[in-house]
Every structure is written in structure tokens, then in C-alpha cells.
Amino acid sequence: MRERNQVVYAGRKMRKARLEAAIGTQKELAEKTGIPANIISDLERGKRQMSPTWAKRIAEAVGGNWTDFID
Template sequence: MSKQKQVVYYGQKLRKARLKAAIGTQKELAEKTGISANIISDLERGKRRMSPSWARRIAEVLGGEWTDYMD
């Protein structure tokens, strides 16, 4: 699997986790995590790689282990 496809896969996983947690918008997740909405958008679209710091903040809001959100 190419790197790009892996990144997109993890972006889709983040989006599914956000919707499962009943967080309907990227902006709402951004407010809850303190990560900018532009970064959340880039992560979900596979345009940016997840950092451990962001993964930890996202896991605190969405649940699961922070490593679940790493690519």
C-alpha cells in the first residue's frame, strides 16, 4: 500500500470516529481539541500527517488510544 493511501485511510478513520462520537463538524472537533479546523480538515483529507500531540488530544475527545489515530 502506498504512503498516500495509508494517509487517506487514517483520515477516513478519524472522520468515522468523529461522527461516531456525535461530533458533526470538523469545527466542533477543533474547538474540543484545541487543534485548528484547517488542520482537522487536512488530517481527514489525508493532506497532513498526524502528530503524536494531535493524536493524544483527539483521543481524549473521541476515545480510544492515541496510537489508533497515528498513520
């Protein structure tokens, strides 16, 4: 169960970073990263684990360190 909580926490952190970067929608982040919007949604909701590749793309789009988005 602990792993699930960590995934949710990382998803919330990702969503907060997206909004702070003035990227208002998951679709907009998907366009900036090349990651499909359904995967962005799953990541923010903690339904999917973050890969280092996705974390790096997201960090490039929102700023910050990619390791912030890894559980």
C-alpha cells in the same frame, strides 16, 4: 504512493471516530481539541500527517486509543 494511502486511511478512521462520538463538525472537534479546524480538515482528507500530539488530543475528544490515528 503507499504512504499516501495510509494517510488517507487514517483520515477516514479519524472522521468515522468523530462522527461516532457525536461530534458533527470539524469545527466542533477543533474547539474540543484546540487544533485549528483547517488542520482537522487536512488530517481527515489525508493532506497532512498526524502528529502524536494531535492524535492524543483527538483521542481524548472522541474516545479510543491515540495510536489508532497514527499511520
